[in-house]
Amino acid sequence: MRCFKYEPKEGEGVGKDVFGIGEHSDFGLLTILGQTTPGLQVVSPYTQEYVDVPVIEGALCINVGDMLDMLTGGRFISPFHRVIPPAPGSERISFPFFFDFGWDAKMQPLPLSHLPALSPALTDAAHTRWSKTTFATVEGYWWQYLAKKVMKVFPDLKLPDFEANKAPSTRFSITVDT
Ligand SMILES: O=C(O)CCC(=O)C(=O)O
Numbered sequence: 001m002r003c004f005k006y007e008p009k010e011g012e013g014v015g016k017d018v019f020g021i022g023e024h025s026d027f028g029l030l031t032i033l034g035q036t037t038p039g040l041q042v043v044s045p046y047t048q049e050y051v052d053v054p055v056i057e058g059a060l061c062i063n064v065g066d067m068l069d070m071l072t073g074g075r076f077i078s079p080f081h082r083v084i085p086p087a088p089g090s091e092r093i094s095f096p097f098f099f100d101f102g103w104d105a106k107m108q109p110l111p112l113s114h115l116p117a118l119s120p121a122l123t124d125a126a127h128t129r130w131s132k133t134t135f136a137t138v139e140g141y142w143w144q145y146l147a148k149k150v151m152k153v154f155p156d157l158k159l160p161d162f163e164a165n166k167a168p169s170t171r172f173s174i175t176v177d178t
């Protein structure tokens with residue numbers, strides 16, 4: 001769970017293309033988001049244009065991530081989204097909960113052969129989406145995806161190269177007496 005506070009972007013040179021969070025898609029399974037005020041925008045799967053996500057009192061916004069999109073062969077769409085800054089004199093608070101996989105979860109495509117095939121247009125759209133998302137494949141373990149993501153976001157961290165180790169980590173497998 002994270003908590004973001006967005007403040008207005010003021011000053012010279014601040015134009016329409018300045019965002020609280022720039023365009024991205026979430027990379028895991030689902031993001032469950034609480035938000036105080038509008039500001040979140042999402043690319044509509046129908047028009048491919050950005051639309052405002054309404055804030056509905058008492059409701060949470062559920063966003064599909066890249067891995068759910070890929071696991072389901074494009075049946076759930078991981079949309080690009082961004083946050084516009086609040087108007088001068090206001091602020092926006094949001095609480096995303098990233099509902100992702102267990103550290104050692106094995107990534108593998110779901111068996112979907114019993115489902116009707118996606119239309120050619122939706123299949124093309126899925127491939128275009130995947131070519132722009134964080135990961136190209138569904139294999140290995142979730143911790144490998146996390147390590148890659150951390151290295152991408154913080155390139156200066158100089159993490160060791162995790163690629164060589166294909167086995168799941170056992171470091172965090174501890175038994176807790178309840
Ligand atoms: O603050 C928001 O409404 C969205 C945050 C977001 O997109 C993210 O953390 O991935």
Ligand SMILES: [Fe+2]
Pocket residue numbers: 024025026031081
């Ligand atoms: Fe996001």
